[in-house]
Amino acid sequence: MRNNGWIEEAWRLAVVLAGGALMGVLFGHVLGVTLAVLALYTLSHLYHVRRFINWMDDPLNKDMPIQYGIWGDVYAKISRLLNAQVQRERRLNILLKQFQSSAAALPDAVVALGTSDEIRWANEAAQDLLGLRLPGDYGRPLANLFRTPAFQQFLSRRDFSQTLELAAPGNDAQRLSLRAVHYGKNQLLIIVQNVTDRYRVERIRRDFVANVSHELRTPLTVISGFVENMQADGDLCPAPWRKPLALISEQTARMQHIVEDLLLLARLEGGEKNLRQESVDMAAMLGMLAEEARLLAGRDIAVSVNIESGWHLEADPGLLRSAISNLVVNAVHHTPPGGEIVLHWVDEPNASCVVVEDTGEGIAPEHIPRLTERFYRVDNGRSRERGGTGLGLAIVKHILQVHEGRLEIASTPGEGSQFICRFPARLRAQPAGQLAQVPGVEDNYAQSNR
Amino acid sequence: MDQSDLKHHYSQRFNADLESLRTKVLEMGGVVEQQLEKSIESLKQSEIELAELVVANDYQVNAYDVQIDELCTNIIALRQPTASDLRLVLTVIKTTADLERIGDEAKRVARMAIRAAKSEPGPNLYLRIEHLGDQVRQMLHRVLDAFARMDVDEAIQVAHEDKRIDREYESIMRQSMTYMMEDPRSIPLLMDIIWSARALERIGDRCCNISEYIIYFVKGKDVRHTSLEQIQKEFGE
Numbered sequence: 035m036r037n038n039g040w041i042e043e044a045w046r047l048a049v050v051l052a053g054g055a056l057m058g059v060l061f062g063h064v065l066g067v068t069l070a071v072l073a074l075y076t077l078s079h080l081y082h083v084r085r086f087i088n089w090m091d092d093p094l095n096k097d098m099p100i101q102y103g104i105w106g107d108v109y110a111k112i113s114r115l116l117n118a119q120v121q122r123e124r125r126l127n128i129l130l131k132q133f134q135s136s137a138a139a140l141p142d143a144v145v146a147l148g149t150s151d152e153i154r155w156a157n158e159a160a161q162d163l164l165g166l167r168l169p170g171d172y173g174r175p176l177a178n179l180f181r182t183p184a185f186q187q188f189l190s191r192r193d194f195s196q197t198l199e200l201a202a203p204g205n206d207a208q209r210l211s212l213r214a215v216h217y218g219k220n221q222l223l224i225i226v227q228n229v230t231d232r233y234r235v236e237r238i239r240r241d242f243v244a245n246v247s248h249e250l251r252t253p254l255t256v257i258s259g260f261v262e263n264m265q266a267d268g269d270l271c272p273a274p275w276r277k278p279l280a281l282i283s284e285q286t287a288r289m290q291h292i293v294e295d296l297l298l299l300a301r302l303e304g305g306e307k308n309l310r311q312e313s314v315d316m317a318a319m320l321g322m323l324a325e326e327a328r329l330l331a332g333r334d335i336a337v338s339v340n341i342e343s344g345w346h347l348e349a350d351p352g353l354l355r356s357a358i359s360n361l362v363v364n365a366v367h368h369t370p371p372g373g374e375i376v377l378h379w380v381d382e383p384n385a386s387c388v389v390v391e392d393t394g395e396g397i398a399p400e401h402i403p404r405l406t407e408r409f410y411r412v413d414n415g416r417s418r419e420r421g422g423t424g425l426g427l428a429i430v431k432h433i434l435q436v437h438e439g440r441l442e443i444a445s446t447p448g449e450g451s452q453f454i455c456r457f458p459a460r461l462r463a464q465p466a467g468q469l470a471q472v473p474g475v476e477d478n479y480a481q482s483n484r
Numbered sequence: 485m486d487q488s489d490l491k492h493h494y495s496q497r498f499n500a501d502l503e504s505l506r507t508k509v510l511e512m513g514g515v516v517e518q519q520l521e522k523s524i525e526s527l528k529q530s531e532i533e534l535a536e537l538v539v540a541n542d543y544q545v546n547a548y549d550v551q552i553d554e555l556c557t558n559i560i561a562l563r564q565p566t567a568s569d570l571r572l573v574l575t576v577i578k579t580t581a582d583l584e585r586i587g588d589e590a591k592r593v594a595r596m597a598i599r600a601a602k603s604e605p606g607p608n609l610y611l612r613i614e615h616l617g618d619q620v621r622q623m624l625h626r627v628l629d630a631f632a633r634m635d636v637d638e639a640i641q642v643a644h645e646d647k648r649i650d651r652e653y654e655s656i657m658r659q660s661m662t663y664m665m666e667d668p669r670s671i672p673l674l675m676d677i678i679w680s681a682r683a684l685e686r687i688g689d690r691c692c693n694i695s696e697y698i699i700y701f702v703k704g705k706d707v708r709h710t711s712l713e714q715i716q717k718e719f720g721e
Binding site: 165167170171174175177178179181182183186203204206 | 507510517625
């Protein structure tokens with residue numbers, strides 16, 4: 035097949051040359067006539083080139099002008115290539131359609147954003163949840179239609195390690211949870227889930243715990259008040275009742291603590307609205323906490339402070355203090371006499387950390403992930419003896435969360451533990467006197483100045 | 485070839501400038517929407533702290549206003565826009581002015597919320613105010629969506645919405661007056677409520693203005709001070 039065209043062409047050339055030579059002999063000008071014939075031959079090829087170029091404008095719909103000779107081979111090969119490509123395109127199209135229809139059927143909204151955050155593609159759920167209108171909104175920046183400032187910040191910060199929860203645009207009743215994933219080159223996939231039901235259930239649970247705790251408060255106050263009265267009149271109180279009364283008052287106090295802690299937790303979980311933002315001098319705070327720890331621990335445990343960072347921290351001072359204090363009290367409880375506790379304030383490239391380090395008995399690795407659960411106890415009997423409520427670390431975790439920080443725990447059984455409170459670098463503040471900042475709104479302003 | 489390339493490059497950057505201008509306005513719109521939402525919420529729940537936050541955050545809206553004006557000045561000075569580009573810049577200047585005023589009205593509502601929360605409890609008109617507030621919020625949201633899409637039909641519909649808001653405002657006024665006549669002691673609180681309602685009603689008017697600018701941008705015709713029916717006859721579907 036492959037050589038047929040060439041053989042045919044060779045024959046044709048031979049016939050043309052022979053014919054030219056013959057005519058030359060007849061007319062007496064062998065060279066001249068042969069050259070003229072050759073020139074005609076070349077012209078015919080040029081003509082074919084022209085037809086070929088014409089054909090190439092729309093090769094799929096035009097018929098091949100020639101089926102034979104070397105030109106026929108050229109046309110056949112190109113046609114074969116084109117057909118293969120058409121086939122491939124068709125197959126890809128089918129695949130793409132299948133993919134898009136399956137993505138369109140997803141219950142979660144999916145939006146693909148291009149390099150300048152414009153909407154490239156979105157599925158049906160995105161129209162309902164985000165109020166997009168497709169296909170009219172393709173090419174429009176998503177931030178133009180989804181204008182909630184929290185989302186704008188989320189998008190411009192380019193830190194997609196966490197999900198963002200917020201009310202749906204134009205519809206407060208719906209709660210959305212939003213995640214973003216990088217894909218391809220500088221492209222983003224935004225996945226939005228409707229979490230209205232979960233949010234409602236969560237809120238009912240939270241409100242329930244808060245209400246119960248609140249309701250328990252009053253009876254507890256009454257009980258503890260009367261018990262105190264009974265104990266105060268030492269003479270009137272019959273001797274056999276003294277021990278039980280002491281126990282009652284002890285347990286009531288414990289219950290009051292639990293109720294207070296539960297209320298604080300409920301408040302933190304509800305996304306504390308009235309978070310104060312102040313520049314906190316960490317060196318001073320850690321110094322004070324160390325002093326308290328010394329009082330609590332007595333002379334047997336060495337407590338020291340190690341300040342390496344010069345930053346202040348933008349945080350709610352009361353909450354921050356109670357979080358670190360919780361960690362310090364834990365450390366004191368779990369460090370045997372002769373041990374050592376160190377409070378660090380250190381910088382990392384993208385964070386500043388408070389580290390509470392002790393040389394206590396340490397925590398077995400299987401307990402570490404569950405430590406921050408409510409009422410989780412490593413050793414049931416012992417921690418209760420010490421009067422803990424079992425909510426301390428849960429509170430620490432939530433306090434850090436409302437500050438966008440994280441609690442990490444590292445421990446080697448027998449050697450000691452490290453409780454690391456990691457705060458993102460954007461919470462760093464200049465020590466007072468260097469730069470005045472307006473509380474709570476720096477982020478927005480920085481963004482608007484971008 | 486080179487020159488047209490340069491032209492192409494230049495116009496591309498110009499387009500990017502205009503696009504970022506639009507994005508900035510909508511960003512500002514998002515902040516204003518949030519301010520309005522929070523101020524209504526604070527009035528509804530008598531949350532003084534939330535209201536104070538709204539008052540304190542108003543400077544953000546003002547900062548946007550100044551910044552966008554500056555961007556517009558730059559574009560006019562450096563690029564001398566014409567036709568629809570010029571209309572866009574003008575639309576943006578007018579829209580930001582109205583958005584800034586809406587921010588001020590939201591601040592006013594928040595101020596009233598602070599005062600109402602501190603004063604004696606009186607007749608409960610909050611439900612009515614809440615209803616009005618939700619309508620106004622919807623309106624602002626829709627007009628900003630229309631701005632993002634430059635959607636004339638939507639803009640006309642939003643302008644229609646204003647009639648309902650006016651009716652709601654009038655009925656709050658009438659109700660307040662009856663309460664005032666019944667019990668003059670409730671006048672201070674009711675005045676605060678009337679002021680808030682008034683501020684919300686003004687926001688509705690400003691949303692109407694913005695929808696007129698949208699029509700101006702898309703159709704190239706100034707429809708301010710024209711009746712709604714006429715606008716609809718000319719540009720509606």
